Amino acid sequence: MPRIDIAAIDWAGGSGYPAPFAARVAGRFRKRLGNAAGLTQFGVNLTRLEPGAMSALRHWHENEDEFVYVLEGELVLVEEGGETRLTPGDAAAFKAGVANGHHLVNRSDRPALYLEIGTRAARERAHYPDDDLAAVKDAGGYRFTRKDGTPLG
Numbered sequence: 001m002p003r004i005d006i007a008a009i010d011w012a013g014g015s016g017y018p019a020p021f022a023a024r025v026a027g028r029f030r031k032r033l034g035n036a037a038g039l040t041q042f043g044v045n046l047t048r049l050e051p052g053a054m055s056a057l058r059h060w061h062e063n064e065d066e067f068v069y070v071l072e073g074e075l076v077l078v079e080e081g082g083e084t085r086l087t088p089g090d091a092a093a094f095k096a097g098v099a100n101g102h103h104l105v106n107r108s109d110r111p112a113l114y115l116e117i118g119t120r121a122a123r124e125r126a127h128y129p130d131d132d133l134a135a136v137k138d139a140g141g142y143r144f145t146r147k148d149g150t151p152l153g
Contacts, residue, residue, distance in 0.1 A: 027053025055104040063121035066094040073112025101129040
């Protein structure tokens with residue numbers, strides 16, 4: 001198995017979310033390890049959240065599993081049932097199809113580092129319970145709409 005030179009992979013900031021949602025994940029940076037290795041069935045990211053940053057808008061997936069493992073710092077997992085503090089060595093998993101909107105927030109004064117691993121399903125729909133937003137993935141790629149399917153804007 002080829003070694004991945006993690007130090008050679010640039011941190012990528014930004015988001016695929018449309019405005020005004022993209023600004024809410026400012027302070028999130030990823031090294032896309034799975035992409036660097038050419039993986040196609042699942043993604044692996046080394047993710048850094050700066051103080052005050054969030055991992056994503058609170059969401060859940062119909063067809064994609066997600067897994068996170070905290071390496072450094074402290075994060076708060078926010079989900080339907082409340083909040084849970086995560087520290088190095090803690091993990092959380094989100095099974096596809098379970099309507100449990102979730103995201104991570106760094107409420108500390110130091111950056112946090114974690115691994116995120118997730119399925120790359122050919123067809124997907126992500127739900128955002130706090131926002132009038134949906135993400136749909138099909139043969140045409142990913143696109144964002146309102147919850148009812150109408151275009152944004």
